[in-house]
Amino acid sequence: MSGDLLITGGTVVEAGWSGPADVLISDGRVSALVETGTATAATTIDASGRLVMPGGVDPHCHVGFTSGEFTSLDDYRECTTAAVYGGTTTIVDFAIPRPGENPADVAYAxxxxxxxxxCDSALHGCVVEWDDTVPDQLAALIGDGITTFKMFTTYRGETMASEDTVLRTMKTLAGLGGMVVIHCEADHIIGDTQRSRAAAGRIGATDMAATRPALAETASVAEVLAIAESVDAPVYFVHQSTAEAVELVAAARRRGVRAYTEAVAHHLVLDDSRYAGDHPERFVCCPPLRSAGQVEALGRHLFTGEITTIGSDHCCYDTAQKEIHREDVRAMPNGLPGVETRLPVIFSEYVVRRGLPVSRFVELTSAAPARANGLYPRKGTLLPGADADIAIWNPEATWQVTASGLHMATDYTPYEGMRLTGRPETVLVNGRPVVEDNALADPTPRGRHIRAVPFGRGGA
Ligand SMILES: [Zn+2]
Known part of the structure; x- marks a missing residue:
């Protein structure tokens, strides 16, 4: 058996299996997964001592996102450059309408x-307000391979959708093979908390954790689960930040509801003590970082299987943008840069330090995000026929995270100074080495929009 490129001598890691095997690539796709030493190719990469994994699929990435007065600082070239350095080879971005814009126009643009x-990318659409044209827009978008739609139960006056709009959107999508992906925080609870705290002068970045209580997340998740169950629609909860919220979804799943949990790297690794540090504004995100006990409890659900995927919720603001309103979180840009650090931070903290099986790591960060977004088996696997997006990973490399050593379009990383074990060394995109020995080998933009397969026909 022969092909264009052979990755030989490594340990292949798939969701559910890892072991010695060679990966044969032809025409940008995996052509075979074979016993070590049984195939030949024009070019060979020696992966001895390395893990050979499908490249990461980041299900939650905001590229050049405008919210309020701020726009996050990267474009597609910058975001995907950072992504590939970090071993991620597919991002899923969001097309979120501004007031007055419609979902289809924004998504097509x-x-x-x-x-x-x-690298390649896919897209979540977004519904904020219901009107008679929404069903036709959703049907057209699903026909064009955009099948997941972000909704919010918070950010009143910006992107918040009413319960009625959530229900109508879920019901419509269920009939079309689409799925709502939803940010759940009960805006009325947050609004009341923030008004009280503002009156007492305690609404700055140092107060972030208390301004958006965990109960607001729990309340909203319960409401949205009930809506999904009532109309028999699938639902995917983005960035669940507490074990209580995850357990509500798990309980619904046991009743037969098609409900899924995404956790994001910063909620699994960082706690709210960061708001007492030197740069509390750099850690302002929604939901906020939670207590150390809550981080520990959330992380346990990576092992129980109750967390479906790990995303980054990458949103690339810099310190200057974060500082402008640091005395009032209501006016601050929310979000942390993370597309480049998602895989190495989770690998080091959970696979190396806590014993999460490496095949489960691939499941959480690549295969399951690809399935939930209708991209599997083209992405998220090394099965023959899949795009040859591959991270060749040195599991023993030790390194220290610094903003200056990363490639995101900002001046800080929430993980500054953290010592990590394991990192990608060589990253292939569609069979071409884009990163080699931790350096950018091919900066040519060749990204493609990947059409998602409607849910229920190859979905999660
Ligand atoms: Zn987000």
């Missing part, structure tokens, strides 16, 4: 940017 990427 955003889709055009995929070609600026160093």
């Amino acid at each position: 955003q889709r055009e940017k995929a070609s600026q990427g160093l």
